[in-house]
Amino acid sequence: MDDVSPLTLNRLSVYLRCLRRLQTEGVQRISSQEMARRFHLSSTQIRKDLAQFGEFGIRGVGYDVDALADSLHGLLGLDREHRLVVVGMGNLGSSLARYLGFNSGSFHVVAGVDKDPEKVGREIGGFVVRHSDKLEQVVRETRANIGVLAVPAESAQENYEALAEAGVEAVLNFAPARVTRDPRVPLKNVDLRIQLEELAFMLGEDGE
């Protein structure tokens, strides 16, 4: 299993979501074409994407919805429980803690830290905010394995490093900043402003 492009990976998540929906509708088998039609995907691409990980279908028939959903679930690492620690409990951070906390499934927010003593001690989304100085200890105690960066752009780098140091295995960065990666700690950026700016550009382009 060489390495998988982020594009493929995103699509696998999408496929899983589509399959979940089919499950709720009681669909048991589906062909790539039918799935493509229903969810506006490409049937060839579905097959190519899946082919990277094995043969999940039955020729002449299609895919078993439950079986494929289970396979993708496992593939994406969702059979492990993932424990998130949020760094920066400002507006964005506390919103994320509350929001992601609900989403349960395989992801749970287990801790939050902030360097502002004012915020330390508050209870948000099922845990008590701790001070950033205690990050390493917090990670150890809660066995958090994913860090969520919700700090201002200026302090993104240092907090990423602190998370890496504290022992998390991956970081999701919401700060609008380019962070230099530690090769051992995968990083994904989620930048809301970029998304908005992309939309803004589209508006300008073709007029109404």
Added chain:
Amino acid sequence: MDDVSPLTLNRLSVYLRCLRRLQTEGVQRISSQEMARRFHLSSTQIRKDLAQFGEFGIRGVGYDVDALADSLHGLLGLDREHRLVVVGMGNLGSSLARYLGFNSGSFHVVAGVDKDPEKVGREIGGFVVRHSDKLEQVVRETRANIGVLAVPAESAQENYEALAEAGVEAVLNFAPARVTRDPRVPLKNVDLRIQLEELAFMLGEDGE
């Protein structure tokens, strides 16, 4: 100006952010190489990306930071004011309203609606929540031009259509659902679960 790939577009946003940072540091001129080095980008790519929109640099010298920032700012449509209406004022929606409200710049959250009468009337992030039935009226009154979908997956489609109907020019979708596009109303999906699942996969892959 044919049409621009989303990848290029995202990078333009990144470049703009880098330039803003250079401005705060008082840097007046920068070469593509220096910029690439500082922010972990590719110098060729910077030049190729910019070349799609004109000639912004001075050969032998580099780019004027202020001038280039202004150009990108305009290119991305940030000299217009964009007015956002949030649909679905649950956990995610109200968080977004508060968060995006702060981020000022060219984007302002001017309204929010929800179909739950319980939520109608609350004040969040500078406006009073209105009922979803009034969406068209709200859009007209506030001159909102971008819709933000923060509803459950099941109702994403109908609310996208309602937004299109009500006259917004583009939609940012936070619901984890595949929405069928209206060709007149550009749609961008932001799916936090996909991001988390991508990270989860990376963890599984290489072990620690």
Added chain:
DNA sequence: AGATGTGAATGAGTTCACAGCT
């Protein structure tokens, strides 16, 4: 000299077309 802007070369990602299984 030094940096931009750009055709040409390479690489990545997607689609086509069909062999092969059920």
Added chain:
DNA sequence: AGCTGTGAACTCATTCACATCT
């Protein structure tokens, strides 16, 4: 007959290499 899985063709994106300008 119908649908999967996949090499081959194609399209899109990135990188290279250099002519061009200050």
